Amino acid sequence: MASVKLTKVKKIYDNKVVAVHDFDLDIKDKEFVVFVGPSGCGKSTTLRMIAGLEEISEGTVEIDGEVVNDLQPKDRNIAMVFQNYALYPHMSVYDNIAFSLRLQKVPEDVIYDKVTKAAEILGITDYLLRKPRALSGGQRQRVAIGRAMVRDSKVFLMDEPLSNLDAKLRNQMRAEIILLRQKLDTTFIYVTHDQTEAMTLGDRIVIMKDGYIQQVGTPTEVFEMPKNLFVAEFIGAPKMNTFRTTLSKNGDEYSVTAFGVKLPVGGEKGAALARKNAAAGEVILGVRPEHIQLAKQGDPGAIPVALEVNEMMGSELHLHVYTEDGGRLIVRVPTIDLDAQTRENLVAGHRLYITAQAKVMHFFDVETEENLLND
Amino acid sequence: MKEDGWSQVIDSNHLFKGAMFMKQYSDLEFLRLSRWGKFSYRLNSFFCGIPQGIKNALFGAGRFFKKLGRGIGGEFGELFRTFREGDWKTRASYLVMGFGSMARGQIMRGLMFLLFEIVFIVYMALPTGGLFWLKKLCTLGDHGVTKVTEVVYGQTVEKVIPGDNSFRILLYGVLTIFFIVAFIYTWRLNVRQNRIAEGILKSGKKLKSGKDDLRSLVDEQFYKTLLALPLTGIVVFTVMPIVFMVLVAFTNYDGTHDGANNLFTWVGLDNFNTLLSWQGGNNVYSAAFGEILSWTLIWAFFATFTNYFLGMFVAMMINKKGIKLKKLWRTVLVLTIAIPQFISLLYVGKMFAKNGLVNLSLINLGWIRPGQELPFWEEPSWARITAIVVNIWIGIPYLMLVATGILMNIPQDLYESSRIDGANAWQQYTKITLPYMLFITGPYLLTSFTGNMNNFNVIYLLTGGAPTNARLSTAAGSVGHTDLLITWLFKITTGAESKYYMASVVGIMVFVVVAVISLVVYNLLPSIKNEEDFQ
């Protein structure tokens, strides 16, 4: 249980490649923080610097107020779960979990209690005498978590722990990690490239790209108020529709022209734009697929489109549509909202109308790709 | 980054750019060429790439020296800065090593430095210490052992007045130079320690204690502990002998001038002249070198590739689906690896001798008459071919193992998809198996080639270099027709005159040849260039 503080942390590799730039982050005690980003964004490197597996080129890492830059991993009192589990192949499950305790010279009966308790929580009591190679992927993952659990460590680091599992198992383990977190009640730092994991697990999410932090915030914050185009497109699946539009201003009234159709920007969004005194001109408009609604011909703000592909996902449809001037959009429609006749009509080439309300629109600067409504 | 003047010159005149020599095609243009066109384009690019390679090598060397120069400059700069900015403890360490460390409480570290300095100074100052040997190194000794006859109480006594010993001078001279380099490095380390320690103290942190130092030797500095023993061994038993022997190439050290009874001295490049200059074609050494080198290369080529392809062939036969008793066939061959080579080589060598089993059996069978024995080891070309054939016998089991391992790793779906594409067995071999094998074993083939160039055991135990090359009889080491450079070298050192200096020159030439071949091939190997292709 501890706070972790990173101040201007930087990682420069021998070949002068900078993997992480001036990383500043204050992680509170018992917080669950997720680092998320595409591969090569520096999220794992940052985690490994906290663990002491990578040297810190510049800046400081503090755990509980103590600078740990020069400490070896073993002296930092951390626990870590690796992507490929990193179970010791020549040791039984029991010995794997007991390894760290044995190194600390903990008495064997205490080890026995701790290991069996952890095994019970994780449901691997029946496999304690097996070697890792005789276990399934999910079981291995549990052993890896068990190994980290028995440490009573200050910080719990997880480096893409679920990415080697198949989709179904991943969902199951994700739920278990949430339960585990409630039981352990310690500080978690979790690295993943999967935005779903990030959104479901994290108290706060750190979105990274090319070694830079893009945004730090709660799942709601990053979803509803993405700081820039990258975050907007990275969070949410299918990804947000973005296209260039013109923002016009008439007094305090804003509107955008998308695919030749003028959409008024009123309400809160319009007020916010006015507060920012946003200038008229070209902007990037972003609307999430689930926020686009189907409309009827003649509705105000109805944009005519044609269907290209219809993906049936079960509870919803993903409609890939294109506009007259070649713009491509994805529209997410709950299956339940459509009657059978409409659904049957949704084949390639079918013409339909879509629209979006002002409150779901995001505006980004064309040059900087920053959200126009950023503070 | 600032560029040196001369490298800019080379870069800007485009002399080495391949574009000067040939037209460059884009990928799509290349695809439209005929088969012959593609081939000639590739060939062309290869040859045009050579100047580029040379240029790269030159640049590499240039960068290296530039880096070296900058490094040395930086060192002096840091030395100066450390002195100017350091406190008195640091400054004192410039003279008394480890003083700063001790003054700051790192007693053990400081003592080690100090001890090293004392040992160094004492060694250098001893009457027969470092300075003594260094002084003599220029001449390798000026007075040899002299014998004086004296008459003592009416009896004539031969008194031996000990003189210089060139061998010792060279040996200890080299050792002293190594020691001095080590000392400078340690001194530099000692100065840097001070700077680091000052920085740590300034930032308010604590210095590492001796206990911490020891602990780090099994943890973050564990590599130092692990490397200490192996590297000491390599420096003492490989690096120093090589430095010494390279120096010997510039002396006249031989059996007569052994350094103790007869001094030897520096002779400059004379020995290289002897080996390499043609002097109207009658220089026996250069002739011997030329003949032996060409045979060495021929031998290495055949020894490597006959084994490689036949070994692969055998492996494929055993691996073929439907062949039973795979394990038995493999074991039979592997068995022959286990038996020490000197037994099989000596035995087979004698089998083919003039009065060996083969010839005697043929006489017994009445196929040849006594006096008409087949000259396996007597005729130069017979001997060479027999050596290569016996080497195949020795080498195939090993190559079979290597090939089996790799063949089993070729993904089966490659074969399945090629069968669907309509390839027959031969096409599968040339389009899949062979490229895969060559790609994977490229580096191995290179080491195997250079290894065969230096394959002392096979040649020496089989033929001993025989038959003797009468034309070259005046060169040291009784040159034979099957001698490789390495066996020649050995024979020179053990011959009557023991011309160590010639052996040393030959050794250096072996190094040069191996290094050139390695460098060229290494740069052409696809496995190095496109590491990801087959992954």
Add this chain to the structure above:
Amino acid sequence: MKKENIVMEQGQPRLKRHMGQKAANTISNTIIYILLIAMSVIWLLPFIFIVLQSFRVELRGPVGYVVPQTWGLDNYRGLLTSDFKRWYLNTFIIALAVAVLQTVIVLCMSYTLSRFRFKMRDGLMRFMLVLGMFPGILGMIILYRVLKDLGLTQVNAVPGLILVYVASSGMGYYVSKGFFDTIPKSLDEAARVDGATRAQVLMKIILPLAKPIVIYTVLTAFMAPWGDFVFAKYISFGTSAGMNVAVGMYSWLNLDQISSRYTMFCAGGVVVAIPVTILFLCLQKYYVEGVTGGAVKG
């Protein structure tokens, strides 16, 4: 292939094509069996000859037949009364010592180069590559004189030879480094996070996993001294008591000895080969692994 296609085009039943393939397969398999049998004979015959001739009593030189006319153990008895015992003991001691020491050194070197990234690492590896291009025999000239000054040659050649073999063995790290490279690094990292020092990582995690390569290294280190000729010849320098089997038995085939010692050479060869071969066949699996792994990694 072409013929078969024609068969297909003519609308012949598929069965025929199948039969053709099967017949072709039988023929090629038969050829392969013949080749394999011929090869086995060629590879084994010399060794069978050695064994047969080691029992020959009537003549001690090379002869034109293989099966002895009179069988006996005279040659083996002759070994006991000759210096062979000493050579054999020398070689055995050397092989044991080298097997242990060389394995330690090679493992230290290869583990370090596989796992640690220190400043001089690349330079060191390149340096050793270049160093390996010098013929090893070259250094023997000086090593011999130095060892002689230290009293480690001729009669005392055994410790001298052990020193020579072991000292430079760090340069032969390639195969085992290749093996270490295949052990995932995350195991080291997990252990370090679990509280292990680097030394503990090596002892508790890596070494137990490196059993195949340890056995391979021990095996090759043990076998090498039995076959080494050149270093042993230098260091023993003509003193019988300091020779190993290779140098000693080589002298039996010199022109002046061959007619009286040839069969004894065969007997000696059998005595030398048997233990090494048995050991080798037992550990064959590890040897094959090491050889193929080494070739792939270069």
